[in-house]
Amino acid sequence: MGTVTNGIKGAFRIGQTLSVLGRTGVNWVRGDRPPTPRLLRQTFESLGATYIKLGQFIASSPTFFPKDYVEEFQYCLDKTPNLPFGVIKKIIRDELGQPLDQVYAEIDPVALASASIAQVHAARLVTGEDVVIKVQKPGVENILLTDLNFLYLSARILETLAPKLSWTSLSGIVEEIQRTMMEECDFIKEANNLKVFRNFLHDSHNEDAAVPQVYEHCSTRRILTMERFHGVPLTDLESIRGYARDPERTLITAMNTWFASLTQCEFFHADVHAGNLMVLRDGRVGFIDFGIVGRIKPDTWQAVSDFISAVMVGNFEGMADAMIRIGITHKKVQVEELAGDLRRLYQQMDKMVPDQVPYEADQAEDDVNHILMDMVKIGESHGLHFPREFALLLKQFLYFDRYVHILAPEMDVFMDERLNMLH
Numbered sequence: 001m002g003t004v005t006n007g008i009k010g011a012f013r014i015g016q017t018l019s020v021l022g023r024t025g026v027n028w029v030r031g032d033r034p035p036t037p038r039l040l041r042q043t044f045e046s047l048g049a050t051y052i053k054l055g056q057f058i059a060s061s062p063t064f065f066p067k068d069y070v071e072e073f074q075y076c077l078d079k080t081p082n083l084p085f086g087v088i089k090k091i092i093r094d095e096l097g098q099p100l101d102q103v104y105a106e107i108d109p110v111a112l113a114s115a116s117i118a119q120v121h122a123a124r125l126v127t128g129e130d131v132v133i134k135v136q137k138p139g140v141e142n143i144l145l146t147d148l149n150f151l152y153l154s155a156r157i158l159e160t161l162a163p164k165l166s167w168t169s170l171s172g173i174v175e176e177i178q179r180t181m182m183e184e185c186d187f188i189k190e191a192n193n194l195k196v197f198r199n200f201l202h203d204s205h206n207e208d209a210a211v212p213q214v215y216e217h218c219s220t221r222r223i224l225t226m227e228r229f230h231g232v233p234l235t236d237l238e239s240i241r242g243y244a245r246d247p248e249r250t251l252i253t254a255m256n257t258w259f260a261s262l263t264q265c266e267f268f269h270a271d272v273h274a275g276n277l278m279v280l281r282d283g284r285v286g287f288i289d290f291g292i293v294g295r296i297k298p299d300t301w302q303a304v305s306d307f308i309s310a311v312m313v314g315n316f317e318g319m320a321d322a323m324i325r326i327g328i329t330h331k332k333v334q335v336e337e338l339a340g341d342l343r344r345l346y347q348q349m350d351k352m353v354p355d356q357v358p359y360e361a362d363q364a365e366d367d368v369n370h371i372l373m374d375m376v377k378i379g380e381s382h383g384l385h386f387p388r389e390f391a392l393l394l395k396q397f398l399y400f401d402r403y404v405h406i407l408a409p410e411m412d413v414f415m416d417e418r419l420n421m422l423h
């Protein structure tokens with residue numbers, strides 16, 4: 001029976017998708033030219049969860065997609081509306097298998113946040129602890145599966161029909177997205193990530209950073225109950241000053257913790273954007289949202305740390321050599337030529353360090369992505385292809401660079417002795 005219902009729902013969802021494509025005037029489906037980046041982004045926004053995530057994936061994968069699309073998808077908005085509180089309560093009750101008031105003393109009916117996959121509500125446990133409940137929206141997993149199978153099929157057809165299509169190995173990309181997105185739908189995995197990171201903080205005697213405690217008796221695949229953090233996002237400088245006397249110190253703690261996790265934790269947090277890094281009332285740095293994590297092989301990490309060491313001393317040959325060890329290539333790369341190109345990029349970057357105050361966050365994000373894409377492009381022009389884990393890592397590195405500009409404009413990342421990137 002389950003499969004029949006899924007089949008019907010699946011067919012319905014595909015029909016829905018096609019009708020949105022029709023409504024948004026998507027002649028590009030039939031045409032022989034690819035859609036403009038903007039049209040594609042708008043279409044994705046109206047198609048909901050899967051496509052929004054796909055859009056965000058494009059935005060963070062300059063190694064896979066053309067630059068114009070990567071840039072346009074930086075603006076892919078998660079405009080998913082809030083679900084009524086009644087629906088949320090029912091999901092929680094069904095997942096718990098018992099009346100709400102046996103677990104929670106109260107739940108705030110107004111959501112703290114709502115995005116395509118989950119909605120977050122503040123609550124209090126009967127035992128008195130302040131918590132948040134992250135509730136997975138109904139049917140999300142089904143929609144993702146159907147959409148992704150549909151995309152996978154389309155990709156396979158496109159590949160067969162147009163073998164020369166410049167976006168090579170589309171179905172491989174869809175598979176990769178499917179893997180990471182299905183993981184995001186499993187809150188047990190996320191709960192486990194939170195626990196592992198908490199243990200890492202404990203084992204490394206790190207008392208300046210924090211990660212929410214998971215309440216297992218009220219967490220399942222679809223709901224996650226965890227300690228509530230009271231704080232502000234790391235980039236909100238005005239409010240941070242109210243909590244932390246020295247925002248620079250806070251930033252250094254966040255970075256040191258993240259860098260330590262690269263070697264001392266089994267994964268790294270691969271999505272530490274402003275909203276996922278909080279400065280707490282007691283001055284500690286809170287890491288939240290462990291839906292996306294990355295794992296890096298020891299060899300690759302060794303090469304990355306050699307790359308960072310080379311960047312610190314401005315050794316372009318060293319950078320080039322490390323890049324070659326990180327990338328995947330089938331041909332011989334000329335170290336000196338790659339080093340020369342990196343030197344030119346580095347000189348441009350130096351010029352880009354913002355003089356104007358205040359530094360606009362949007363502008364900074366653009367810069368960060370430009371550098372990332374330029375580096376990757378330089379590597380690729382020399383025949384190197386980078387693993388996605390590396391793109392995640394580099395993007396994170398550049399995010400931190402941006403926070404430094406905002407929070408500690410005087411700081412020199414490569415010279416500051418308080419920073420310990422190579423644990």
Ligand SMILES: Nc1ncnc2c1ncn2[C@@H]1O[C@H](COP(=O)(O)OP(=O)(O)OP(=O)(O)O)[C@@H](O)[C@H]1O
Pocket residue numbers: 078112113115116117118119120132134212226227228229230275276288289290291
């Ligand atoms: N432990 C917590 N304490 C306080 N607020 C939290 C906590 N966890 C989540 N939030 C709030 O809920 C928002 C969304 O949570 P989270 O990032 O985990 O969900 P998400 O659906 O994965 O979001 P995104 O799509 O932005 O990655 C956070 O930005 C934060 O404002």
